[in-house]
Amino acid sequence: MQWPTHGSNPQYLYESFNMSLPKKYIDFSVNTNPFGPPKIIGERWHEWIDAINDYPDPKTISLKQKLANKDGVAEESILVGNGGAELITLIARMLQEKRVLIVQPAFSEYEAACRASRCHIFYHLLQEGDWELDVDVLLSKLAHVDAIFLCTPNNPTGVTYSKAALLKLLQLCNEKNVHVIVDEAFYDFYAEYSSLVTYITKFPNLIIIRSLTKMYAIAGIRLGYVISQPKTIQKLAAFQPHWSVNALALKIGEVSIEQSAYVKKTQNYIMNERERIFRTLKELQFIVSTSKVNFYLMKDPHTHDQLPLFRFLLKKGIIPRHTANFPGIEGRWLRLAVKQAEDHNQLAEALTEWRKQS
Ligand SMILES: Cc1ncc(COP(=O)(O)O)c(C=O)c1O
Structure with a gap:
């Protein structure tokens, strides 16, 4: 199988699994700010249109x-x-x-x-x-x-x-x-x-x-x-x-780069939400890396091969980042981004189901 080289663009990942991209999905493979761009960018967008006229x-x-x-x-x-x-x-x-x-x-x-x-x-x-x-x-x-x-x-x-x-x-x-x-x-x-x-x-x-x-x-x-x-x-x-x-x-x-309040809010959110999902994952007996940021590695220690778990999550529209092309990992872990609390609730629900059936 030809793994995509990066996260994001999930259509390529589903293609390589011969699966179709579900209508609804949560892309945990993208490790950008879960709040999206600062609001001010949308607000000022129209002012910047003139800039595209020139080099x-x-x-x-x-x-x-x-x-x-x-x-x-x-x-x-x-x-x-x-x-x-x-x-x-x-x-x-x-x-x-x-x-x-x-x-x-x-x-x-x-x-x-x-x-x-x-x-x-x-x-x-x-x-x-x-x-x-x-x-x-x-x-x-x-x-x-x-x-x-x-x-x-x-x-x-x-x-x-x-x-x-x-x-x-x-x-x-x-x-x-x-x-x-x-x-x-x-x-x-x-x-x-x-x-x-x-x-x-x-x-x-x-x-x-x-x-x-x-x-x-x-x-x-x-x-x-x-x-x-x-x-x-x-x-x-x-x-x-x-x-x-x-x-x-x-x-x-x-x-x-002037949005310091947005950065502060993001840092606090990521720290708290990461620790919240970590507690759930540990209760479900998953192992995570000691991440300080907005993504982490996770694996199910009860199975040597993480691919069935990866497939299971894809079927549920939960998209982890595969680690097949990281030397030193070679697919033994999944990488997940820290997302919104409701996304984590869905992740926890899917993993609870996985744990029950595995
Ligand atoms: C560690 C690291 N460095 C650099 C980049 C490149 O970031 P960008 O080109 O989006 O600024 C990435 C993107 O995923 C990354 O993970």
């Missing part, structure tokens, strides 16, 4: 200034892109034919983009179950690589890594001229997350990826940015197509 600002100056201000970095340290996905591709192009170590399981685009740039790929596999980063083991692999990709909070586990471990990694990698690419696409779902952004000036090897499509639920608009030292930013910008970020995305981005 967008290729330097993205206005948004860049606001991001720089928000993150406390220089404007020259930021490159805005057409979603985090484009920025991953630009980083991979910069690393063309280099040796790249990916801390796995992680977002599949690191590997796909690096392969397209003819990089030599190596894995550092996290321990299944706790998914913590053993930095000393990782450090022992440094001699053979030019760059390391890691994601924190990590997609698909939702686990965050200790700052001390990451700083140790950064320090040693800096001494050995190894780039460290840290994907913080989900950092703003966790109120207590401590970003590495303040270390940008200290570590020239550090490249941070951010996405605006997750928190602000604008995946269809595409918007993300990279933070690094200006020299690296210039190298990445040289690979970027002109006008890559469209005018609507720029307008939406500027307004979105």
Whole structure:
């Protein structure tokens, strides 16, 4: 069977199972904000229509200034892109034919983009179950690589890594001229997350990826940015197509990043609702990863093969993210997004039925 490479677009998943997409479904494979985009985007939409008449600002100056201000970095340290996905591709192009170590399981685009740039790929596999980063083991692999990709909070586990471990990694990698690419696409779902952004000036090897499509639920608009030292930013910008970020995305981005009350509300909601559904899942004897964000891994420990459970949920119109293409997981878990409370009630109902019949 040909698994879709990502979550979302559920019609492709149902097609690969030879099933038709039910009229009503809940897509737990999409890990964007369950509240949808901030209301203000809908309210101001009509004002922005004029912007589509002209080419967008290729330097993205206005948004860049606001991001720089928000993150406390220089404007020259930021490159805005057409979603985090484009920025991953630009980083991979910069690393063309280099040796790249990916801390796995992680977002599949690191590997796909690096392969397209003819990089030599190596894995550092996290321990299944706790998914913590053993930095000393990782450090022992440094001699053979030019760059390391890691994601924190990590997609698909939702686990965050200790700052001390990451700083140790950064320090040693800096001494050995190894780039460290840290994907913080989900950092703003966790109120207590401590970003590495303040270390940008200290570590020239550090490249941070951010996405605006997750928190602000604008995946269809595409918007993300990279933070690094200006020299690296210039190298990445040289690979970027002109006008890559469209005018609507720029307008939406500027307004979105000012929505701090919406971010706070989301963080609180995610924390409480995740813990609520975790209690139910644990009562039903499912195992979950120690996620700090808006998605998590889950499995039924009573069965080795999670595929029957996956099919069962699809039949009920409950769509998990398969994990078949995550090295180190290979389908042994399902990834679920934290959604609205009523969606979780339906999930709990379906899983209760599964537990009764299994
Ligand atoms: C960890 C991670 N990084 C980056 C991205 C890319 O995000 P986008 O291109 O939507 O900004 C994703 C999307 O799922 C992701 O999961």
